[in-house]
Amino acid sequence: MPRVSIIVPVYNAGKEIKRCVDSILTQEYQDFELFLMDDGSTDNSPRILDEYAKQDKRVRVYHKENTGVSDTRNQAMRLAGGEYIQFVDADDWISSDSTKLMVRAMQESRADMVIADFYRVIGERLSRKGDIDEEGVITRKDYADEMLEDPADFYYGVLWNKLYRRDILEKYHLEMDVNLNWCEDFIFNMEYVLHCGTIRVLKAPVYYYVRTEGSLVNQNSGLGATVRMKINVIQYYSAFYRNIYGTAEYATRRPQIYGFLLDFARDGGVIPFAPGTKRLGDESVSAITDPGLGRNVLTDHYYENKLLEYYLTPITLQNEIKPADARILLYLRQIGRPVSAELLMELTGLSRSGVSSSIQRLRGKKFVVLLKPEKNRTARSRTADRQEKRKSGKAAAEEERADRDVIRTEKALKTGKADKEEKPPILYTLAAPTYLEKQLDQVLTDYDRLRFDGFSSAEREQYQTLESRSVENIRAFFAVIGKR
Secondary structure, three states: OOOEEEEEEEOOOOOOHHHHHHHHHOOOOOOEEEEEEEEOOOOOHHHHHHHHHHHOOOEEEEEEOOOOHHHHHHHHHHHOOOOEEEEOOOOOEEOOOHHHHHHHHHHHHOOOEEEEOEEEEEOOEEEEEOOOOOOEEEEHHHHHHHHHHOOOEHHHHOOOOEEEEHHHHHHOOOOOOOOOOOOHHHHHHHHHHOOOOEEEEEOOOOEEEEOOOOOHHHOOOOHHHHHHHHHHHHHHHHHHHHHHHHHHHHHHHHHHHHHHHHOOOEOOOOOOOOOOEEEOOOOOOOOOOOHHHOOOHHHHHHHHHHHHHHHHHHHHHHHOOOHHHHHHHHHHHHHOOOEEHHHHHHHHOOOHHHHHHHHHHHHHOOOEEEEOOOOOOOHHHHHHHHHHHHHHOOHHHHHHHHHHHHHHHHHHHHHOOOOOOOOOOOEEEEOOOHHHHHHHHHHHHHHHHHHOOOOOHHHHHHHHHHHHHHHHHHHHHHHHHOOO
């Protein structure tokens, strides 16, 4: 059986369905089955779906009478055989690494659900949306606390930015409530979370959400109508928090919990030219694929760099750093020893100020640490010496002097006016948490997996051997001319 079952309810989506299905079928992750559930469409959607089923054996099309989106999803869940369930709406689409990132996050953390950021699309512009600030694993109580701050945010209510475990759905008989026509997905999520031990927060946008005219959330409902609809849901919402918090804490936080009645469902919208708003397409890595460019050393280097940039993108999004920062982290991880800013400039091709800015940001996040210029000393021996100096009252003076050296050297790096007497140079080393080290290692795993796709083991080994010999020839050449 496939690892993931992807479910797409379809009703008169002939204008958008190709974009949606193509994004699913052409994504990196391929171990899935795709359920295209035709809910009694009267346009050309059924014909389009059948064409996909003929072309791709992973596609399973079901034509049914119109019973609504909740019943349509329920029928698909009963048919699904995947270990995980992913939902996509027909007028939206997913990123090229969507399922890969969510499955990887689920498996690495052994969580019961993944919740991810998404892109809100209006016309030719988009903005990134999310609510939980920290990447990582949280408990269901942590999740409830976060949701209580902004319960009407789409981030919590929708299905399509989450990955679910099918065994949990089956064990607790979880389905959409077909008697509700509003917030049924929010209620489904609350019921599911009640059966979660842990939830993995993925700070990478994996979904493109397009609000369409005629959807309930897009209607100009008055306050009274909105409140009446929410009264039908509040009993589920209250039961969720009573279950999470227990009687005593629930009573204390009840006013905050019932604030949901006066809130409105929000997807955040897109404000043109606001910080974080981008033109559609600028958020992803693309490359020129004109075959007229031919094969040469420059185009080969171009494509290799673009591929590396593509696989580094999730790291920049998940850790809220810039592409240059991610590249420096990768170099530090690969080199495996402290290096100077000058060496980072050579390896990355960044300017002096560019390296300095990246180092400052990475130090601020505690992903990189600075080794003060104390020659031939390990961190452990320096710590021991400081303890001894504290006993003799000399530690403060020594630390103050060392800090002045660091500030002076970093200032020289920025201005390009290095003090010739500053020896040895300041060195930087990776101090990233384990999860980030795993992300960096995964970048190269993915990079090689794609590069060597279709290679036999012998072919791959032969290629790597020849490539190593080629690089050694170049290295030896520069070693010789460097002595002249």
